[in-house]
Amino acid sequence: AQSVTQLGSHVSVSEGALVLLRCNYSSSVPPYLFWYVQYPNQGLQLLLKYTSAATLVKGINGFEAEFKKSETSFHLTKPSAHMSDAAEYFCAVTFSGSARQLTFGSGTQLTVLP
């Protein structure tokens, strides 16, 4: 069965510092991977997705993620954190042949300190 593990339910960084949010997946077939962001009282918004093309994926708001098959990872990074990046981030996976629903990790709450 496919699954997603997000290491660290809470991450704090200083404004301007590197953001690194970890995501590892488990799948017996090639996965499709997604990062979503959730702001308070809003729906989840797609940041970026890996669809088996380029392994380095660039998304909105300066975020990017790299698919590493050997490490079964899809970590989310941003070179310089901004106060507006404070939110909850979810990694999700699906794969061809599944019922197409997304399987989500438990989320990482990002706090940006001034």
Add this chain to the structure above:
Amino acid sequence: GAGVSQSPRYKVTKRGQDVALRCDPISGHVSLYWYRQALGQGPEFLTYFNYEAQQDKSGLPNDRFSAERPEGSISTLTIQRTEQRDSAMYRCASSLESGRTSGYTDTQYFGPGTRLTVL
């Protein structure tokens, strides 16, 4: 270009009552998904539709939960005889494609959710 809308945004009900949660997807989107999100967790899949056909309901926890999308647009998730354990955020999402292989990479656009509290 309105996004996915859900109503009500908040619902408080007493144990044993039935509730109906509504989802209005983005116009023209073929696929519609329902997820449930407990506090401190990621969303968990409940069911999904292509047009009016319910393609998968494997995530519905028991037969008190049902969903419909009779005209291939608006969907209703109904919970009968609510229990306290049903309290959660219920999220709806829609995507443009139908169930072809390429649809696995389609972006699912999420609504703001309905916060259900069962007393």
